[in-house]
Amino acid sequence: MRVVVAGGGIGGLWVALSLKKAKVVLVSPKEMDMANTFWAQGGIAAALDPHDSPLLHYEDSVKAGGYFNDKKATMVMVHYGPMLVNKLVQMGFRFKDTPHLEGGHSFPRVWNVGDETGRRLLEFLDERVRQRGNVERIHSHVVGLLKEGERVVGVGLEDGREVEADAVVLATGGYAALWKRTTNPPSTVGRGITVAAEAGAYLTDLEFVQFHPTVALTDPPVLLTEALRGAGARIVDGEGKDVVNPLLPRDVVARAIYRFRREHGEVFLDLSGVDLEGFPMAKGLAETFGLRVPISPAAHYSLGGVRTDVWGRTNLKGLWALGECACTGAHGANRLASNSLLEAMVFGYRVALDVENDISEWPEFRFLQEIEVVVGKGEEDLRLIREVMERCAGVERDEEGLMEGASRLEGVSGVGGLARAVIMAALWRRESRGVHYRRDYPYPSDSFRGHLGVRLRSIR
Ligand SMILES: Cc1cc2nc3c(=O)[nH]c(=O)nc-3n(C[C@H](O)[C@H](O)[C@H](O)COP(=O)(O)OP(=O)(O)OC[C@H]3O[C@@H](n4cnc5c(N)ncnc54)[C@H](O)[C@@H]3O)c2cc1C
Known part of the structure; x- marks a missing residue:
């Protein structure tokens, strides 16, 4: 075999x-x-x-x-x-x-x-x-x-x-590297997922993407591990005042930092209470920035x-x-x-x-709803895809932004089809659940207690 x-x-x-x-x-x-x-x-x-x-x-x-x-x-x-x-x-x-x-x-x-x-x-x-x-x-x-x-x-x-x-x-x-700010290596753009979907495989739960809250504002972005917060690191504004309890769940902290940055200004991870000996990555950043490292959330896990x-x-x-x-x-x-x-x-x-066993039965999946997303032909434009995903499908989403994203990615090729499918799934899910947060539908809804099945159709 x-x-x-x-x-x-x-x-x-x-x-x-x-x-x-x-x-x-x-x-x-x-x-x-x-x-x-x-x-x-x-x-x-x-x-x-x-x-x-x-x-x-x-x-x-x-x-x-x-x-x-x-x-x-x-x-x-x-x-x-x-x-x-x-x-x-x-x-x-x-x-x-x-x-x-x-x-x-x-x-x-x-x-x-x-x-x-x-x-x-x-x-x-x-x-x-x-x-x-x-x-x-x-x-x-x-x-x-x-x-x-x-x-x-x-x-x-x-x-x-x-x-x-x-x-x-x-x-x-x-x-997660379909977003401009990501903790992932640049090639993590879902190529295998796109290949499977183009052959007829079902995709699901595409709208659920975890954003890591404490990622240094460096190029490329560097993740500052959760363990630092456990060891006493604080999340503060430019004057050293606490922005959010650092020990709350990842998605809650990410949204608090995102909102503070949008409405007030810079947010920092304050490392002054941490013994940095066990954290070589954070120690290196502290040598560049001092003990307050500027941070913002970044796409982390799909x-x-x-x-x-x-x-x-x-x-x-x-x-x-x-x-x-x-x-x-x-x-x-x-x-x-x-x-x-x-x-x-x-x-x-x-x-x-x-x-290694002889399989005769294959699953048939049932979804709350199914959609088909068309993948266009031509050059794949990763720069455009990343800019659109960052702007329109980030930590917080709403219908207006997602509609803008869907229209800007219409007809895109390659992994652009997957990016557009993520946006279509986020548009469909008119509720907030887990890491998927809709500003215009901030609560979970029983009508969406299920999954969207997505297929890609290539017109290449
Ligand atoms: C900074 C960071 C910290 C993390 N920390 C943790 C942690 O502490 N604990 C934890 O559980 N998870 C953590 N995660 C998540 C975890 O690393 C990943 O979810 C996990 O490693 C995924 O493993 P994988 O084998 O599925 O994919 P990957 O490790 O991403 O491997 C995918 C492989 O497929 C290759 N590939 C891609 N496309 C193709 C193609 N078309 N054809 C052939 N090969 C292809 C890639 O080059 C790569 O070799 C972290 C992630 C990041 C980015």
């Missing part, structure tokens, strides 16, 4: 390592730092302590998610966590002895290697993949899916080559993506997706900190199990 796995982040590498019998073709660009995984600071959440439990982790996750989670997916995620973190340790990966407590978690369960968890993990997994005899690596991008009837039977690469396969697995990351079931199966036979490019529903309307590396590992493991 031959399996194409696209993506060199934690999701793709974990699938490749978990496939035991198949011959694996792993497609990803050469640069490791193009994966969000490389930049992950906090760690992986998993309930390993005897006084903690997956059930407590479940409760924290659905509370953060605004009880909008797919309960089965969240349950699967938290229950597989301890086993997979233990597996990493058995493979020789070294976490620090004491897990962190992060915002929204009721127990210290975030396993880490200081603020370098992502990079260390990626280097470790990459090395393990190199040692596997059944994995061939191709440094390239998947630009299309090959289909025979309704079945996906391989991928097209950017150099024109085609690779046939019995199964195709996408772990190509999210789309909750939406290719709709999958709890085995990572999409609606297209032969196509699986996982990690940030997928939407299992495990995070609901807001992701709990450090649950995303976990989600990628858990569903990577399950996808590998599923792929």
Whole structure:
């Protein structure tokens, strides 16, 4: 059996390592730092302590998610966590002895290697993949899916080559770099998601994008970890007065900073009460800015993506997706900190199990409503896309801004189609829920307690 796995982040590498019998073709660009995984600071959440439990982790996750989670997916995620973190340790990966407590978690369960968890993990997994005899690596991008009837039977690469396969697995990351200010590497623009959707896969929850509140006003933007606030950092104005309680949930803090900046002026992260020895990133910034670092929110994590079931199966036979490019529903309307590396590992493991079994049933997804978004032809204009997303689909949205965005992106090509789909989904959801905040509909509404299914139609 031959399996194409696209993506060199934690999701793709974990699938490749978990496939035991198949011959694996792993497609990803050469640069490791193009994966969000490389930049992950906090760690992986998993309930390993005897006084903690997956059930407590479940409760924290659905509370953060605004009880909008797919309960089965969240349950699967938290229950597989301890086993997979233990597996990493058995493979020789070294976490620090004491897990962190992060915002929204009721127990210290975030396993880490200081603020370098992502990079260390990626280097470790990459090395393990190199040692596997059944994995061939191709440094390239998947630009299309090959289909025979309704079945996906391989991928097209950017150099024109085609690779046939019995199964195709996408772990190509999210789309938060469609915004101008982002914590993600610039290539995280949802290319894999767009490719899947153009082949007929359903996308969902695209409107749910998490904005990280404390991101330095540097170019590129640098994330100042949540742990700094736990260690005593304050969020203040130019005169040193508190702007918002720094320990409130991420989305509440992000909105408070956004509004203060719009109505009053600059906001800073005041590091004067923090021992910076454990925070090399913040220490470096303090050398440039002093102990008050100017901040504003930036697009950080995309909750939406290719709709999958709890085995990572999409609606297209032969196509699986996982990690940030997928939407299992495990995070609901807001992701709990450090649950995303976990989600990628858990569903990577399950996808590998599923792929090596003979699958005859594929899911049929039902949505509250479905829409189709047309992707235009011509050059992809990332500069325009980013400017529009930043202006029209940011921390707070309203109908006027979203309509302007939809019209400015009409007929755009490539990932512009995905960007426009995000805007259309945000326009459709006339309520505020989790990380999706509509200024003109500031409360949740029972009429929108469900999901929008999105398909892309290319006119290329
Ligand atoms: C600054 C920062 C800090 C974070 N901190 C944490 C944290 O502490 N804990 C936590 O749980 N999460 C954290 N996250 C989120 C987490 O890093 C990501 O959600 C997770 O790493 C996603 O893994 P992935 O494998 O799905 O995608 P990625 O790691 O983004 O990997 C995607 C891979 O696919 C490749 N690719 C893209 N398009 C194609 C294509 N068309 N064909 C082939 N390959 C393609 C990319 O180059 C990359 O190799 C953080 C994110 C950022 C940006």
